[in-house]
Amino acid sequence: MMRLSCLSLSYQNQFRAGKMDLFGFIRTARALNLDGVDLHMNHLPRFDRAYLKQLRRACLDHGMSIPSFPVSTEFARDASKIPAELEKARVAMEVGLYLGAPLIRVFVGSAPTPERTEEAFKYSSEALRRCAEVGAEIGMVVALQNHSGLTSTGDDMLRFHKEVNHPNFALVLDTGHFTGRDGPRGPKQAGHTYDHYYRSLEQVAPLAPFVRVKLYDVDAQGREKYIDYNRVFNILRGVHYNGFCSLVYEGTEEETAAIPRGARFLRSMVSAG
Numbered sequence: 001m002m003r004l005s006c007l008s009l010s011y012q013n014q015f016r017a018g019k020m021d022l023f024g025f026i027r028t029a030r031a032l033n034l035d036g037v038d039l040h041m042n043h044l045p046r047f048d049r050a051y052l053k054q055l056r057r058a059c060l061d062h063g064m065s066i067p068s069f070p071v072s073t074e075f076a077r078d079a080s081k082i083p084a085e086l087e088k089a090r091v092a093m094e095v096g097l098y099l100g101a102p103l104i105r106v107f108v109g110s111a112p113t114p115e116r117t118e119e120a121f122k123y124s125s126e127a128l129r130r131c132a133e134v135g136a137e138i139g140m141v142v143a144l145q146n147h148s149g150l151t152s153t154g155d156d157m158l159r160f161h162k163e164v165n166h167p168n169f170a171l172v173l174d175t176g177h178f179t180g181r182d183g184p185r186g187p188k189q190a191g192h193t194y195d196h197y198y199r200s201l202e203q204v205a206p207l208a209p210f211v212r213v214k215l216y217d218v219d220a221q222g223r224e225k226y227i228d229y230n231r232v233f234n235i236l237r238g239v240h241y242n243g244f245c246s247l248v249y250e251g252t253e254e255e256t257a258a259i260p261r262g263a264r265f266l267r268s269m270v271s272a273g
Helices: 008-016 022-031 049-061 079-099 114-138 154-164 194-207 229-238 255-271
Strands: 003-007 036-038 103-106 141-145 169-174 210-215 244-249
Touching (some): 003 008, 003 255, 008 022, 008 244, 008 255, 022 036, 022 049, 049 079, 079 103, 079 114, 103 114, 114 154, 114 169, 141 154, 154 169, 194 229, 210 255, 244 255
Parallel strands (some): 003 244, 103 141, 141 169, 169 210, 210 244
């Protein structure tokens, strides 16, 4: 049975304005009838045990699972900064493990220049392998999310999966960040169409223990303008996906208006079939 969660960054304007903190986000998720919350590392003001205990208890009191702990890393842009990025990931693993998340989400990023793409792939693959090794020791799966740059297509993601080649390494499927899709955000590549986009989803879906469902422009029923979610969820059902789908809102409409509509629509998707 698929379940529905939400990423705290979906309410980033509320956080920036001081109208919401993680405890308010957890209460909001409960009011939206969600099953879990993805607490982005950037939204935690501190990592001490006293604060983490409060977060963990708030999730328990509101019936919320924490299916992932996202950390924004950049392994490809500058090889000299990889040690610092690995340390950031290690801290995220320790925090996420204490909160009860089974995996951390990482990014690989973009090459310094187009002509250094192959070089960046090699050293960032090694960094991901080292990250997976650290995660194996701590007890956290390390999952790479497609997010433009070196992970713009399904082929890119499968190549990283093969190159890293570690049992503690997995892939996160992001429905917004493959080439070929119209609309805002996401990578663009000349000649790529929706055929390329849906093929990428089909390639990564069988390997993904976690899925990000992006919303950019939702109609009155909560349906996304730029993504056919009936087709997306048919792909997921076709591979017997049984995990969390995390709502991530990146549109321009007021979050408190758009997200409830999107959540109701996505609830109907994860509950169908």
